[in-house]
Amino acid sequence: xxxxxxxISNSIARPDAETRLDQAPAADHPELRLWLRLFTCxxxxxxxxxxxxxxxxxxxxxxxxxxxxxxxVPAGLTLSELSKRMMVSNGNLTALVERLVEAGWIERxxxxxxxxxxxxxLTAAGRAAxxxxxxxxxxxxxxxxxxxxxxxxxxxxxxxxxxKASARRAFEGETAA
Amino acid sequence: xxxxxxxISNSIARPDAETRLDQAPAADHPELRLWLRLFTCxxxxxxxxxxxxxxxxxxxxxxxxxxxxxxxVPAGLTLSELSKRMMVSNGNLTALVERLVEAGWIERxxxxxxxxxxxxxLTAAGRAAxxxxxxxxxxxxxxxxxxxxxxxxxxxxxxxxxxKASARRAFEGETAA
DNA sequence: CCACGATCCTTTAAGCTTCAAACGTCTCGA
DNA sequence: TCGAGACGTTTGAAGCTTAAAGGATCGTGG
Numbered sequence: 001x002x003x004x005x006x007x008i009s010n011s012i013a014r015p016d017a018e019t020r021l022d023q024a025p026a027a028d029h030p031e032l033r034l035w036l037r038l039f040t041c042x043x044x045x046x047x048x049x050x051x052x053x054x055x056x057x058x059x060x061x062x063x064x065x066x067x068x069x070x071x072x073v074p075a076g077l078t079l080s081e082l083s084k085r086m087m088v089s090n091g092n093l094t095a096l097v098e099r100l101v102e103a104g105w106i107e108r109x110x111x112x113x114x115x116x117x118x119x120x121x122l123t124a125a126g127r128a129a130x131x132x133x134x135x136x137x138x139x140x141x142x143x144x145x146x147x148x149x150x151x152x153x154x155x156x157x158x159x160x161x162x163x164k165a166s167a168r169r170a171f172e173g174e175t176a177a
Numbered sequence: 178x179x180x181x182x183x184x185i186s187n188s189i190a191r192p193d194a195e196t197r198l199d200q201a202p203a204a205d206h207p208e209l210r211l212w213l214r215l216f217t218c219x220x221x222x223x224x225x226x227x228x229x230x231x232x233x234x235x236x237x238x239x240x241x242x243x244x245x246x247x248x249x250v251p252a253g254l255t256l257s258e259l260s261k262r263m264m265v266s267n268g269n270l271t272a273l274v275e276r277l278v279e280a281g282w283i284e285r286x287x288x289x290x291x292x293x294x295x296x297x298x299l300t301a302a303g304r305a306a307x308x309x310x311x312x313x314x315x316x317x318x319x320x321x322x323x324x325x326x327x328x329x330x331x332x333x334x335x336x337x338x339x340x341k342a343s344a345r346r347a348f349e350g351e352t353a354a
Numbered sequence: 355c356c357a358c359g360a361t362c363c364t365t366t367a368a369g370c371t372t373c374a375a376a377c378g379t380c381t382c383g384a
Numbered sequence: 385t386c387g388a389g390a391c392g393t394t395t396g397a398a399g400c401t402t403a404a405a406g407g408a409t410c411g412t413g414g
Binding site: 030144 | 210211217317323324336338343
């Protein structure tokens with residue numbers, strides 16, 4: 001969480017010919033405003049989910065997320081596969097998995113085909129716990145997306161797909177270089 | 178960071194009349210897919226910014242964010258005003274402000290009108306440091322939004338505004354209740 | 355005037371997160 | 385077969401984050 005926000009860098013230097021701050025209070029470039037808005041949406045949803053998860057189930061979002069990933073793959077996933085899907089660094093998973101193993105919700109074993117890899121898998125208890133949370137989670141998401149009509153959602157999906165493509169290019173350009 | 182992902186909860190219970198998984202690999206409800214995609218965009222952009230900020234300036238995102246907020250208000254902001262704008266908990270700011278004061282980039286003093294409030298303000302050094310980072314940050318954002326045409330950006334702004342409204346309702350319903 | 359509730363900040367404990375470095379395992383080519 | 389490099393995971397240090405509890409200050413209604 002953390003709001004990037006617009007720069008003030010050139011809002012002073014800019015000549016006043018284009019000074020139409022009808023409703024834009026401060027942000028300069030439309031791209032910055034767009035990013036700011038996307039980020040706000042994301043944070044709002046995420047924070048709400050996090051709070052409700054804690055309040056109603058005493059759970060954290062990363063734990064729920066990990067369970068959700070495993071729920072989709074009954075055979076289990078390696079830790080690095082998990083870290084890719086959850087979009088977190090791999091060093092992160094060791095402790096997270098550790099705690100979930102202690103809770104009895106997942107089990108971890110060395111891959112039979114690759115001595116380096118650890119495979120995590122849901123236990124029956126973990127699956128049951130997850131199922132309850134997932135139902136609530138789904139309701140929350142639907143509630144928070146309620147303001148959009150069907151055709152709007154579809155439009156949004158497409159536009160975000162485009163953005164995602166741009167963003168991923170920049171993202172990957174990093175690790176490659 | 179943490180990817181909520183779809184539930185598997187009812188993907189088995191659902192009758193196969195509606196089983197058109199042409200391209201949707203796993204997610205059930207369109208709302209979940211939408212949220213997932215928004216979240217992915219957000220994380221992709223955020224992670225890229227974070228990495229570049231570290232690589233090129235040795236800075237972290239929260240520090241940059243705080244400077245950005247202060248840059249918009251020369252007179253300074255109280256810590257609680259900052260926490261609202263940055264969308265983080267207030268307990269968070271104490272240490273963050275502390276470190277930025279040590280770096281000499283901001284200064285903090287008790288508000289003359291309210292003995293409880295601490296007002297943070299950029300120093301000249303902080304403003305200079307921020308300016309350099311802000312210019313780069315702006316370039317990065319523009320780069321990552323490059324795939325969208327002008328009319329698409331505008332559309333996206335509107336759709337996200339609607340979503341934001343829904344999400345904020347849910348968000349505020351929490352603290353009010 | 356003063357007690358009460360609201361507000362602002364800090365502290366604490368627990369957990370999450372990243373990066374970078376280290377270690378074991380695997381793969382593949384010489 | 386053996387070595388180099390790639391890969392999967394763990395560890396450590398530093399920092400971020402939250403929720404909850406505590407202390408200081410403010411404003412207001414008695």
